[in-house]
Every structure is written in C-alpha cells, then in structure tokens.
Amino acid sequence: xxxxxxxxxxxxxxxxxxxxxxxxxxxxxxxxxxxxxxxxxxxxxxxxxxxxxxxxxxxxxxxxxxxxxxxxxxxxxxxxxxxxxxxxxxxxxxxxxxxxxxxxxxxxxxxxxxxxxxxxxxxxxxxxxxxxxxxxxxxxxxxxxxxxxxxxxxxxxxxxxxxxxxxxxxxxxxxxxxxxxxxxxxxxxxxxxxxxxxxxxxxxxxxxxxxxxxxxxxxxxxxxxxxxxxxxxxxxxxxxxxxxxxxxxxxxxxxxxxxxxxxxxxxxxxxxxxxxxxxxxxxxxxxxxxxxxx
Amino acid sequence: xxxxxxxxxxxxxxxxxxxxxxxxxxxxxxxxxxxxxxxxxxxxxxxxxxxxxxxxxxxxxxxxxxxxxxxxxxxxxxxxxxxxxxxxxxxxxxxxxxxxxxxxxxxxxxxxxxxxxxxxxxxxxxxxxxxxxxxxxxxxxxxxxxxxxxxxxxxxxxxxxxxxxxxxxxxxxxxxxxxxxxxxxxxxxxxxxxxxxxxxxxxxxxxxxxxxxxxxxxxxxxxxxxxxxxxxxxxxxxxxxxxxxxxxxxxxxxxxxxxxxxxxxxxxxxxxxxxxxxxxxxxxxxxxxxxxxxxxxxxxxxxxxxxxxxxxxxxxxxxxxxxxxxxxxxxxxxxxxxxxxxxxxxxxxxxxxxxxxxxxxxxxxxxxxxxxxxxxxxxxxxxxxxxxxxxxxxxxxxxxxxxx
Numbered sequence: 263x264x265x266x267x268x269x270x271x272x273x274x275x276x277x278x279x280x281x282x283x284x285x286x287x288x289x290x291x292x293x294x295x296x297x298x299x300x301x302x303x304x305x306x307x308x309x310x311x312x313x314x315x316x317x318x319x320x321x322x323x324x325x326x327x328x329x330x331x332x333x334x335x336x337x338x339x340x341x342x343x344x345x346x347x348x349x350x351x352x353x354x355x356x357x358x359x360x361x362x363x364x365x366x367x368x369x370x371x372x373x374x375x376x377x378x379x380x381x382x383x384x385x386x387x388x389x390x391x392x393x394x395x396x397x398x399x400x401x402x403x404x405x406x407x408x409x410x411x412x413x414x415x416x417x418x419x420x421x422x423x424x425x426x427x428x429x430x431x432x433x434x435x436x437x438x439x440x441x442x443x444x445x446x447x448x449x450x451x452x453x454x455x456x457x458x459x460x461x462x463x464x465x466x467x468x469x470x471x472x473x474x475x476x477x478x479x480x481x482x483x484x485x486x487x488x489x490x491x492x493x494x495x496x497x498x499x500x501x502x503x504x505x506x507x508x509x510x511x512x513x514x515x516x517x518x519x520x521x522x523x524x525x526x527x528x529x530x531x532x533x534x535x536x537x538x539x540x541x542x543x544x545x546x547x548x549x550x551x552x553x554x555x556x
Numbered sequence: 557x558x559x560x561x562x563x564x565x566x567x568x569x570x571x572x573x574x575x576x577x578x579x580x581x582x583x584x585x586x587x588x589x590x591x592x593x594x595x596x597x598x599x600x601x602x603x604x605x606x607x608x609x610x611x612x613x614x615x616x617x618x619x620x621x622x623x624x625x626x627x628x629x630x631x632x633x634x635x636x637x638x639x640x641x642x643x644x645x646x647x648x649x650x651x652x653x654x655x656x657x658x659x660x661x662x663x664x665x666x667x668x669x670x671x672x673x674x675x676x677x678x679x680x681x682x683x684x685x686x687x688x689x690x691x692x693x694x695x696x697x698x699x700x701x702x703x704x705x706x707x708x709x710x711x712x713x714x715x716x717x718x719x720x721x722x723x724x725x726x727x728x729x730x731x732x733x734x735x736x737x738x739x740x741x742x743x744x745x746x747x748x749x750x751x752x753x754x755x756x757x758x759x760x761x762x763x764x765x766x767x768x769x770x771x772x773x774x775x776x777x778x779x780x781x782x783x784x785x786x787x788x789x790x791x792x793x794x795x796x797x798x799x800x801x802x803x804x805x806x807x808x809x810x811x812x813x814x815x816x817x818x819x820x821x822x823x824x825x826x827x828x829x830x831x832x833x834x835x836x837x838x839x840x841x842x843x844x845x846x847x848x849x850x851x852x853x854x855x856x857x858x859x860x861x862x863x864x865x866x867x868x869x870x871x872x873x874x875x876x877x878x879x880x881x882x883x884x885x886x887x888x889x890x891x892x893x894x895x896x897x898x899x900x901x902x903x904x905x906x907x908x909x910x911x912x913x914x915x916x917x918x919x920x921x922x923x924x925x926x927x928x929x930x931x932x933x934x935x936x937x938x939x940x941x942x943x944x945x946x947x948x949x950x951x952x953x954x955x956x957x958x959x960x
Binding site for chain 1: 627628630631632633634635636637638639640641642643644645646648655657659667668671673675676677700
C-alpha cells in the first residue's frame with residue numbers, strides 16, 4: 263500500500279525572512295550577562311512556553327472521567343478537612359467570615375504555590391530524553407509547570423466565587439490588589455522553581471524531600487490561621503517568608519475587603535525579586551552541562 | 557561565508573567511579589570521602605570550519621567523538637574549552653519524534669514537537685498541510701499517537717523535522733527510518749534542501765551515504781581530527797586506521813597463541829581494505845604459538861557498525877583441525893562472492909580449540925574493511941544465477957508436482 267503512494271515532495275522554502283542569528287557557544291560561566299542573553303532567547307521561544315503549558319493542561323486530564331473537575335476537587339477536599347479540624351474540633355478564630363471560606367482563601371494561593379513548585383522542581387528530570395536530544399532554553403520546562411498550575415488556580419477560583427455568593431460575601435474594589443499579589447507569587451515561585459529544578463538534576467533528594475518540606479511550610483504560612491494570630495515577637499522573622507505576605511494579603515483583599523498590608527507585601531516582593539535573578543543565573547550556569555549530568 | 561566554526565574545542569567528561577545513582581556526591585561530601593574522578597577528554601583541540609552551502613561529513617569509529625561533536629553543535633551540551641560559532645538557524649535531525657507525547661493527538665504533537673524544535677506556532681500552522689501530507693498520516697491526525705503504528709510515528713516525526721528550513725542541517729543516521737519508499741522521499745527532501753543552499757553536517761557510519769552526500773570529510777580518532785579532505789581519500793584513511801593495534805580480549809595465561817597479522821586481498825592478489833559486494837576476497841592470517849596446540853581452529857568475525865556479528869568464517873567447518881606447532885604459521889581464507897552489504901566492518905580474529913569455545917586468542921578490531929556500492933538491495937547479497945527458458949519447457953515447480 264505504502265509503496266504505491268505517489269512520492270510527493272513539498273517545495274523547500276527558499277526565501278528566509280528573518281536575518282541569520284549568530285550564536286556563539288562558549289564554556290559555561292556564572293555571570294549576570296545571562297540575564298539579558300537568556301531573556302532575549304526566551305522571548306524568541308515564547309511560543310514553546312505557550313505550547314508546553316497547553317500540553318500540560320491537556321495531558322493532565324486526558325483519559326480521566328472527571329477531567330478538569332480534579333482542579334476543583336482537591337481544594338474542596340482540603341477545605342472540608344481543615345474546616346472539620348480547625349472550626350469544629352479546634353475552633354480557630356476566622357475574623358468575621360465563615361471558617362470554610364476563610365480557609366479556602368488560604369488554600370487557593372497556597373495550592374498554586376505547592377503544585378507549581380513540586381511539579382517544576384521535578385520537571386527537568388522527567389524530561390531527560392528531551393534534554394539529551396534537543397536544545398531549547400531549559401527554563402521553559404519549569405516555567406510551563408508554573409503556568410499550568412496558575413491555570414488550575416484560576417479554575418479553582420470558581421469555588422471561591424460560588425462560596426462567596428452562598429455566604430453573601432461581596433467583593434470590594436480592594437480585590438484589584440490581587441494582580442500585584444499574584445505577580446509577586448509568580449515571581450517567587452519561578453525563582454524557587456528554577457533553583458530547585460537545577461538542584462534536582464544533580465541531587466534527586468530535592469524531589470524526595472519536597473512533599474515533607476511543603477507540608478511543614480504550609481503550617482508556617484497563614485493558611486489555616488491568620489497572620490494576626492502569630493505572636494508579635496515572632497513576626498519580624500515570620501514575615502520573611504514571602505508566602506506569608508502573599509497568602510495573608512490574598513485573603514485580606516478578596517473576602518475581608520480590607521486594604522492590602524503593604525509592609526507585608528513589600529517584604530514578599532523584595533525577597534521574590536532578589537531570588538528570581540539569582541535562581542535564573544544559577545539555572546543558566548547549570549544548564550550548560552545539564553545534558554551530561556542528568 | 558563561514559556557516560560554522562570550531563575553534564580549539566575540547567570537551568571533558570567527568571567519570572565518577574562507584575555507583576552514582578546509589579549515593580549522591582553531596583552525601584559523599586558529608587562523609588568527607590574523596591570521590592575518585594577520572595577525566596575523559598571526548599574531544600581535544602578540534603578545529604574546523606564549514607562554509608555556507610557546503611556539506612561536511614564526519615566519520616570515525618565508535619567512541620571517536622562523533623556524537624560529542626553533534627551534541628556541541630546542537631547546543632545540547634557546551635564545550636569545556638574553546639568556542640563554537642554558528643552563523644544561522646541550526647536544526648538537528650537526530651532523534652525523530654522528539655517530544656512526542658503518546659496521549660496527545662497527531663495534530664497536537666505536530667505543534668508540540670515543532671515548538672520544541674524551534675518553530676513558531678504561526679510557522680507550524682502555515683506548514684501544517686505539507687507536514688501531514690509528507691508523513692502520509694492524514695486519516696489519523698486526530699487520534700492519539702499512542703495508537704499510531706511505529707512507522708506512522710516515525711514518518712510524522714521526520715516530517716516535522718524536515719519542515720524546519722534551517723540554514724544548517726545536522727544529520728545523524730536518521731536516513732534509516734521508515735519503509736523504503738519513505739526513505740527515498742527523505743533523501744529527495746535532503747538533496748533539495750542542499751540545492752537550496754542549506755549547509756549540511758552529516759555524521760554517519762554509512763560511508764556510501766557520506767560519499768554521495770558530502771563534499772568534504774573529517775576523520776575523528778580518539779577525540780582528535782586526524783584527517784580532512786576529499787571523501788575518497790579520508791574514507792581510505794579511515795579503513796586503514798584500524799590496521800593492527802593489539803587489543804587482546806583474553807588474559808595472558810590463557811593466551812598461548814597470538815594473531816600477528818590479518819591481510820585482505822582482492823581477486824588480483826593486491827592488498828586492499830575496500831571491496832564491493834559480490835567481489836572475490838581472500839584473507840591471510842598470520843599467527844604465532846607458544847605452546848603446542850594439536851587441534852586448533854581459526855575464525856574471523858565481521859562486526860557491523862553496531863558491533864553485532866554480521867558473518868563468521870572459520871576453519872572448523874571443513875577440513876581437519878590445524879596442528880599448530882610452536883612458532884609461526886598462517887592460513888588463507890578465500891571467498892568467491894562477498895555477501896556483505898555496504899558498510900564498514902571491523903574484524904575480530906580468534907584461535908580456539910577445535911570444536912569448543914575454549915579460546916587461545918581473541919584479537920578485537922584488528923582490521924577493518926569497507927564494502928561499497930552493492931548491485932542488489934536487501935540485508936545481504938545472495939549469489940545466484942539465471943537462464944532464459946523456452947515456453948514449452950517444464951518449470952521447476954511443475955516437475956516437482958509430477959514426481960509425487
């Protein structure tokens with residue numbers, strides 16, 4: 263059958279619209295110059311980031327009956343468990359809103375962080391065959407996991423909106439602050455994701471320790487309790503964790519209708535902005551020999 | 557204009573002894589034990605240039621550094637020393653189906669794989685029809701590729717890669733994909749790209765393909781460029797490099813005999829390492845024996861580029877066992893029609909106790925030959941004859957039927 267097919271050879275394109283890029287490959291060095299060269303390359307490969315993100319979202323729910331519903335089930339289940347534990351058994355204060363809504367507002371930004379970080383940290387190692395065969399800026403792999411987790415976060419926000427309607431909690435204009443809050447969160451996750459995924463290539467311990475670290479980290483962030491429940495003397499140290507400013511402020515602006523705590527958010531932003539370029543430089547430095555080590 | 561340039565490029569690999577997967581370097585550092593690191597220089601001070609529109613072949617035995625050159629060129633890895641300059645968009649046809657995900661449909665995979673190989677989405681959309689047409693998978697484009705046959709999978713993978721339109725194309729052994737008709741299509745496509753000015757770097761064991769595609773050839777040996785020039789000259793040099801370096805495979809106490817020479821001759825009695833399929837070949841093997849072997853046998857193995865045994869010649873099939881007295885001796889093998897198809901074959905020579913697997917000598921890769929341009933296709937050449945028959949004569953099958 264195949265042999266009888268007519269051999270069709272499509273014409274190869276002759277004209278070349280873009281100028282020839284000149285690429286110089288040198289031994290790896292640790293320098294801030296990669297911030298610029300890496301970024302311009304990343305812009306050239308932006309379609310790959312988009313395609314890979316789309317791919318993650320599609321693949322995750324392929325051949326599962328519930329499909330996208332899984333993005334809702336996980337935060338809902340966590341909300342139920344924490345509500346039973348901390349509102350019926352332990353009676354945590356929830357600052358004037360139903361505890362289930364209070365805790366859901368912590369779970370959503372936290373889950374985004376947790377999913378993005380754990381999947382991006384192991385993202386390079388699960389693409390070994392790709393990394394040893396094709397070149398593309400490797401940071402696209404962890405970034406695509408961050409983007410896919412962000413998509414899941416947006417889907418899960420449907421529950422939040424439904425719950426707010428159920429409890430008659432209205433949105434105020436303060437909700438616009440979620441844009442800078444989420445921007446800080448994405449920046450922070452990207453920086454840590456780059457660091458962890460580059461470590462993971464050499465030391466697989468990262469992937470193994472990740473669930474434990476994230477579990478402990480969650481209870482160190484104001485997810486099931488409020489920032490104001492933390493004793494004052496611990497706060498200067500406590501607020502250095504960028505997730506504190508992110509989770510606390512997310513809840514403040516969405517359901518409590520309070521203004522943003524600029525001090526807290528500022529600390530988160532500074533830490534995130536320091537970590538991202540450092541993480542990127544380290545990642546690019548390791549990238550050069552990644553295919554040999556992985 | 558120079559399309560690409562290697563300037564004093566060296567590449568070092570660190571080989572850690574011990575089981576790396578069991579214990580990480582970090583854990584060892586905690587225990588304050590020094591790991592023993594051995595350096596392996598896969599490439600040493602390699603310099604070459606490829607002009608725009610030129611096609612360069614790189615050949616060498618296994619482990620010579622060919623795949624390291626490919627990895628560096630495609631930027632999968634970086635050099636330890638030196639600098640590589642690439643002028644233009646480079647694409648590697650190394651592994652077809654890179655980045656395919658089994659759960660995604662053919663169409664989704666075209667976008668995924670195309671993006672990974674460096675195409676923009678708009679570019680893929682504009683070439684989509686042509687990609688599907690070339691692969692010949694149109695009826696199946698909307699089903700997950702895990703339900704594809706392996707042939708369809710490979711054809712779609714190659715088709716995407718063949719639509720990259722790079723300035724520089726890196727080719728591995730990819731020409732051996734799919735069925736025969738598809739291979740012809742791939743070759744036409746590559747030839748057309750070359751006519752349109754695409755620079756080619758072709759890394760292969762297939763010397764005939766190298767000879768037909770490349771204008772210039774580099775020969776790598778142990779990480780260094782040892783020859784460069786016209787394909788015929790370099791290929792001849794290549795088959796001579798494996799001339800005779802002592803690489804015994806068995807321990808000294810068992811090794812009571814030694815193969816001292818392996819020489820190939822053509823039908824006119826001239827020494828050569830190049831043959832054509834169907835040629836008459838003779839080989840003389842010289843040996844020296846330290847202890848009397850009353851019943852010995854000698855074998856020659858022809859190893860293909862993957863290291864598998866393509867054929868064996870042995871004295872144990874016919875005649876008497878050889879009575880090997882202490883001192884030197886030699887045997888001659890002859891073959892009327894060489895059945896090997898084109899390629900490079902490494903030769904192993906062994907001396908054994910006749911009829912057993914007890915080896916007195918095993919020389920690995922002590923010679924190599926290259927076989928060129930077959931007159932026939934197929935996995936091997938079968939000597940055959942034919943005659944014209946008249947219509948009324950009884951055919952072979954019919955005569956069989958009558959005798960029953």
